Amino acid sequence: MSRRRFSSDSVFFSYLTLSGASIVAILAGIAVVIGLQSRENINRTGIIEFITGTTWDPVTGIFGALPAIYGTVLTSFVAIIIAVPLGFGSAIFISEFAPPKMGAVFSVFIDLLASIPSVVYGLFGLFTFAPFMREHVQPLLQGAFGNLPLFQGPPLGVGFLTAGIVLSIMILPIITSVSREVLKAVPTPEREAGIALGLTRFELVRGVLFPSSRSGLFGATILALGRALGETMAVTMVIGNRYEISSSLFAPGHTLSAVIANEFTEAGTPQYLSALAGLALILMGITLLVNVIARILVLRITGATR
Amino acid sequence: MRKTKNNKKTHSWLERTLQAKTLVLIALNILGVSGTLACKGDKGSGTGVSSFASVSKDVTIQGAGATFQYPLMSKWAQEYNRQNPNVRINYQSVGSGAGIRQLIAGTVHFGSSDAPMTDEQLKEAKMPVLHIPVTLGAVAVIVNLKEIGDRPLRLDGSILADIFLGKITKWNDPKIAQINPEVPLPDKAIAVVHRSDGSGTTFIFADFLAKSSEEWRTKVGVSTSLNWPVGLGAKGNEGVSGQVLQMPYSIGYVELTYALQNKLNVAHIKNPSGEYVPPSLETVEKAATIATSLPEDLRVFITNADAPMAYPISSFSWVIVYRDQKDCAIATALARFLWWAVHDGQQFSAPLHYAPLPKEMVERCEQKIRQIACEGKPVL
Numbered sequence: 001m002s003r004r005r006f007s008s009d010s011v012f013f014s015y016l017t018l019s020g021a022s023i024v025a026i027l028a029g030i031a032v033v034i035g036l037q038s039r040e041n042i043n044r045t046g047i048i049e050f051i052t053g054t055t056w057d058p059v060t061g062i063f064g065a066l067p068a069i070y071g072t073v074l075t076s077f078v079a080i081i082i083a084v085p086l087g088f089g090s091a092i093f094i095s096e097f098a099p100p101k102m103g104a105v106f107s108v109f110i111d112l113l114a115s116i117p118s119v120v121y122g123l124f125g126l127f128t129f130a131p132f133m134r135e136h137v138q139p140l141l142q143g144a145f146g147n148l149p150l151f152q153g154p155p156l157g158v159g160f161l162t163a164g165i166v167l168s169i170m171i172l173p174i175i176t177s178v179s180r181e182v183l184k185a186v187p188t189p190e191r192e193a194g195i196a197l198g199l200t201r202f203e204l205v206r207g208v209l210f211p212s213s214r215s216g217l218f219g220a221t222i223l224a225l226g227r228a229l230g231e232t233m234a235v236t237m238v239i240g241n242r243y244e245i246s247s248s249l250f251a252p253g254h255t256l257s258a259v260i261a262n263e264f265t266e267a268g269t270p271q272y273l274s275a276l277a278g279l280a281l282i283l284m285g286i287t288l289l290v291n292v293i294a295r296i297l298v299l300r301i302t303g304a305t306r
Numbered sequence: 307m308r309k310t311k312n313n314k315k316t317h318s319w320l321e322r323t324l325q326a327k328t329l330v331l332i333a334l335n336i337l338g339v340s341g342t343l344a345c346k347g348d349k350g351s352g353t354g355v356s357s358f359a360s361v362s363k364d365v366t367i368q369g370a371g372a373t374f375q376y377p378l379m380s381k382w383a384q385e386y387n388r389q390n391p392n393v394r395i396n397y398q399s400v401g402s403g404a405g406i407r408q409l410i411a412g413t414v415h416f417g418s419s420d421a422p423m424t425d426e427q428l429k430e431a432k433m434p435v436l437h438i439p440v441t442l443g444a445v446a447v448i449v450n451l452k453e454i455g456d457r458p459l460r461l462d463g464s465i466l467a468d469i470f471l472g473k474i475t476k477w478n479d480p481k482i483a484q485i486n487p488e489v490p491l492p493d494k495a496i497a498v499v500h501r502s503d504g505s506g507t508t509f510i511f512a513d514f515l516a517k518s519s520e521e522w523r524t525k526v527g528v529s530t531s532l533n534w535p536v537g538l539g540a541k542g543n544e545g546v547s548g549q550v551l552q553m554p555y556s557i558g559y560v561e562l563t564y565a566l567q568n569k570l571n572v573a574h575i576k577n578p579s580g581e582y583v584p585p586s587l588e589t590v591e592k593a594a595t596i597a598t599s600l601p602e603d604l605r606v607f608i609t610n611a612d613a614p615m616a617y618p619i620s621s622f623s624w625v626i627v628y629r630d631q632k633d634c635a636i637a638t639a640l641a642r643f644l645w646w647a648v649h650d651g652q653q654f655s656a657p658l659h660y661a662p663l664p665k666e667m668v669e670r671c672e673q674k675i676r677q678i679a680c681e682g683k684p685v686l
Contacts, residue, residue: 058504059527126545131552154495157553158538241502241539252538258502262541265401266504266530268424 037277040270050278056243063275065282067245071253076228078164079171084221087175092205095183114173122237125166130157130238138250152248161249163239167231171224178223182216183209215298222294229287232257256283365639370398371405371418374443374506374561375623381654382647393639402506403530409626415640417626420506422605434629437604438674439622440647442594442661445511446565446585447573450556453490460485462576463518469496471521472536499549499558502539504530510621511559514609563659577618578610585617590661593620597666634680641678641685
């Protein structure tokens with residue numbers, strides 16, 4: 001009897017270990033392959049020149065990654081700025097304020113939003129949203145804040161701002177549904193204690209719900225940021241795909257993943273392929289960096305609880 | 307499973323991925339996996355047959371390459387299979403560059419491309435390669451100018467180059483106005499739209515601009531992806547035309563078939579004879595009538611072809627094969643298929659908006675196809 005239990009335990013244990021190890025192995029495998037592939041170009045240009053270079057010229061074989069890095073970071077930043085307040089707001093609404101039935105209906109809508117394929121967002125962005133931006137939103141912004149460097153240049157419809165907004169719509173469901181779950185997980189006695197102390201609803205959210213779910217809400221943001229950094233199809237359709245760094249949000253730009261997706265199939269020379277692999281490596285690096293920083297921040301916030 | 311199997315031969319696998327994207331493409335494309343396996347199976351059984359094996363046994367020909375050729379190639383594959391039930395043609399439209407790389411890596415029997423292989427790629431291929439033009443392509447310049455109505459806009463190579471270099475920035479620029487006396491040109495900034503993805507269309511367009519403008523040739527050059535001096539990038543023909551259609555005062559370029567299917571407003575382009583020629587199947591076919599003056603290997607662009615009423619931004623689209631084939635059954639089937647494609651197959655071109663090969667060109671193709679050999683003997 002005990003022998004049998006032991007053996008089934010050990011099978012189960014090795015299955016779990018294998019599952020866990022496979023995640024590490026896959027990630028390490030990808031990193032190693034991309035790293036090896038990117039060597040050829042980096043050997044030719046040098047790692048610093050590759051990261052800080054601003055020219056991307058497949059004809060002459062000059063590859064610099066900076067404009068793509070800039071575009072990736074900037075569009076994700078815009079998306080987070082827009083989506084976080086909106087996502088937290090709707091999560092609080094669903095979990096705390098809305099009648100349960102209404103909250104359930106809203107949740108379904110949010111999950112539907114998450115299941116729309118990104119190419120659909122891209123087409124919607126290109127054919128519907130970009131013209132709307134060009135004809136209405138951008139002239140309005142330029143009229144109001146025209147002297148800021150953020151809103152310079154002709155309104156093209158496509159560009160960093162449009163890409164950021166489309167991205168924010170795409171990551172909104174992630175932020176909302178994760179933070180909704182996090183808020184729901186706050187123990188009822190804590191809420192009751194707050195109400196017993198005579199807190200208003202706003203004070204309850206600010207003083208009780210937020211502090212006890214801070215790390216979870218932060219996690220929701222990081223998860224969404226990860227999606228925004230890597231999103232490809234929708235972004236490439238609305239960012240304008242111009243390899244340039246501009247301080248204006250109206251300007252067209254490019255992102256790491258968009259360059260890879262656009263140029264991978266027709267990359268003719270080994271160095272060109274290797275430069276694209278280099279971009280992938282940088283993208284992995286950025287994602288890793290974001291996660292590490294997030295972990296550190298979460299640890300700081302939650303203190304010694306973990 | 308695939309992962310562990312591959313890890314055992316890490317070295318060769320890594321090298322192969324470095325040289326070609328084959329594995330990645332296969333991983334991306336489940337069809338590709340089954341396709342390659344099927345191809346290996348055929349090879350295995352093929353070696354058992356004598357070198358004079360007829361094509362009576364079942365063969366599957368694997369091809370990959372230009373997305374441009376895909377609709378025509380699928381039609382050909384279907385028709386040819388109907389007439390020759392024992393021959394199956396499996397074509398994956400993975401892009402010209404990927405098609406060439408797959409041919410070099412040996413994962414397909416033929417590659418196809420909108421641009422001929424470069425000298426560097428030929429060196430990499432190690433064995434002699436044949437370029438067989440199977441159809442014609444062209445690039446149409448599309449504009450969004452409501453002022454001109456139905457009247458066609460006229461443009462020439464040097465003006466186009468200047469627009470895409472960012473030197474001509476207004477529609478009412480004297481250079482444009484001079485050749486368009488009857489068209490009211492607005493005092494508006496030109497918005498340039500180009501392809502953001504690597505494409506044979508870009509290659510052909512850039513080749514035409516480089517032939518028309520010294521500055522383009524030295525500053526920008528010719529390739530499937532470019533370092534564009536100005537403009538927005540849009541993905542695919544649909545992206546470029548979408549962007550041009552919804553952005554007033556813009557200009558872009560798309561593949562001719564796409565422009566014809568969607569009835570886009572195309573510009574007439576000046577050819578070396580001084581005529582302003584609209585892009586159409588007839589004018590593109592005219593460009594290929596210069597066949598007799600082309601170099602032996604047919605690795606040449608026919609942009610700016612000097613023939614009457616020839617559309618100047620025309621090009622071949624090639625099938626690329628190794629001259630010396632290893633498997634005789636495949637070689638025979640492949641040669642017969644290509645022979646059929648440049649003859650009977652051409653009747654399917656026009657309905658799909660491809661320009662058919664003129665007869666001068668078909669003769670050149672015949673010479674090439676006759677060179678396909680197995681064990682030192684031509685298979686046809």
